[in-house]
């Protein structure tokens with residue numbers, strides 16, 4: 566099954582969220598940046614690659630975060646979303662090369678984000694990750 570990996574990047578107690586530009590029915594909704602794992606690629610390599618491509622952003626990929634989330638893709642195919650904690654590699658800022666916008670959200674802002682529906686399942690794990698961060 567195709568795995569889509571997503572990054573929970575936490576910096577200074579805030580989580581990086583990204584606003585999708587496409588497809589039209591997802592436009593404007595917020596997600597954790599990431600994308601599909603390609604054949605022969607590890608999940609951690611895929612996630613680091615996606616963040617370099619989408620955000621010109623270098624991260625170190627850490628542990629898994631939250632449950633696997635099954636979703637149906639655009640073509641009706643079954644996907645599984647899998648999330649990892651990530652740490653910025655340096656002090657650079659991510660750049661929205663493919664998204665409409667980027668935000669760093671604190672724990673009190675998590676519920677107010679207009680998430681992609683599948684991501685709502687992750688909120689308890691995200692809350693715990695932000696509570697445990699400085």
Ligand SMILES: Nc1nc2c([nH]c(=O)n2[C@H]2C[C@H](O)[C@@H](COP(=O)(O)OP(=O)(O)OP(=O)(O)O)O2)c(=O)[nH]1
Nearest residue numbers: 569571596597598599600601636638639681683684
């Ligand atoms: N990256 C990411 N995708 C998510 C999240 N939540 C969610 O439902 N998705 C869905 C949206 C898409 O159907 C799919 C990932 O698509 P994508 O466009 O980011 O990645 P991709 O590399 O597979 O791109 P493409 O080949 O499909 O164009 O997973 C999330 O938090 N992050």
